[in-house]
Amino acid sequence: MNTPIAPVTHRIAHLRIDVLSDNALPAPWQAEHGLSLLIDTGEARVLMDTGQGAAFAHNCDLAQPDFAALDAVVLSHGHYDHGGNLAPVLAQTTAPFFSHRDVHVPRWSMHPDALPKYIGLSREANDAISALPAARRHAVGDIAQVAQGVFAVSDIPRTADFEDAGAQLYLDEAGQTPDTVSDDLSLFVPTPQGHVIITGCCHAGLVNTAAHIQRHHPGPIFAIIGGFHLSAASHQRIAHTAAALKPHGVQHLVPMHCTGALAGQLLKKHLFV
Ligand SMILES: [Zn+2]
Ligand SMILES: [Zn+2]
Numbered sequence: 049m050n051t052p053i054a055p056v057t058h059r060i061a062h063l064r065i066d067v068l069s070d071n072a073l074p075a076p077w078q079a080e081h082g083l084s085l086l087i088d089t090g091e092a093r094v095l096m097d098t099g100q101g102a103a104f105a106h107n108c109d110l111a112q113p114d115f116a117a118l119d120a121v122v123l124s125h126g127h128y129d130h131g132g133n134l135a136p137v138l139a140q141t142t143a144p145f146f147s148h149r150d151v152h153v154p155r156w157s158m159h160p161d162a163l164p165k166y167i168g169l170s171r172e173a174n175d176a177i178s179a180l181p182a183a184r185r186h187a188v189g190d191i192a193q194v195a196q197g198v199f200a201v202s203d204i205p206r207t208a209d210f211e212d213a214g215a216q217l218y219l220d221e222a223g224q225t226p227d228t229v230s231d232d233l234s235l236f237v238p239t240p241q242g243h244v245i246i247t248g249c250c251h252a253g254l255v256n257t258a259a260h261i262q263r264h265h266p267g268p269i270f271a272i273i274g275g276f277h278l279s280a281a282s283h284q285r286i287a288h289t290a291a292a293l294k295p296h297g298v299q300h301l302v303p304m305h306c307t308g309a310l311a312g313q314l315l316k317k318h319l320f321v
Pocket of ligand 2: 125127249251
């Protein structure tokens with residue numbers, strides 16, 4: 049059930065995002081294929097995703113985030129590199145947990161000349177979610193407010209014909225049923241300069257995600273931060289993506305995690321040069 053949405057009359061003036069897991073981090077932080085972002089608006093603290101494994105734990109040892117003080121824990125989608133440390137994190141807080149209802153589905157990736165790889169949530173993570181009291185578990189559909197001034201969108205219509213969820217993702221080990229990652233979820237924070245959109249892997253597509261947010265809360269987009277899942281995207285797709293985002297007035301783009309270094313540079317070039 050979604051939390052009822054009030055109209056956006058309250059805009060966040062200060063926003064800090066700490067990175068607890070990402071593919072590229074300088075020493076003494078450890079990098080891993082994963083993502084975890086701690087979002088602090090000054091009024092609410094929201095953890096989106098929990099990385100993949102030991103690097104997240106190492107970075108938490110350094111940063112000492114106070115998970116007991118969280119207002120919400122959000123899982124962007126049910127991939128192992130986002131929910132890797134869900135169990136220990138959920139044990140350290142009584143904050144509500146938000147995700148799409150389908151994060152638990154088993155899923156695989158298939159690459160030529162390699163065995164199918166299970167990339168869904170671990171049993172430990174699934175068990176930790178299932179063990180939460182019903183009052184702490186919130187299934188995000190269309191849109192939900194996860195904390196004061198912080199919103200989640202999911203069930204994002206896939207309308208842009210040049211976007212896809214990512215190649216080689218399947219709901220079965222034999223690679224028969226493609227996985228559209230229907231549980232993909234992004235956050236956005238309305239600020240005086242415009243929306244700040246925070247993505248996990250953005251399997252729903254940047255353009256589809258931005259369009260869905262605009263349908264609910266029209267307004268400029270100030271920044272987009274997170275994984276954009278474009279490493280296998282064609283130059284044409286990236287050009288289309290930039291052309292669709294440009295009218296929203298995007299001022300800052302922070303490509304992380306699964307974006308792909310070249311894709312991130314190309315997107316910035318198309319948007320800002
Ligand atoms: Zn990912
Ligand atoms: Zn993913």
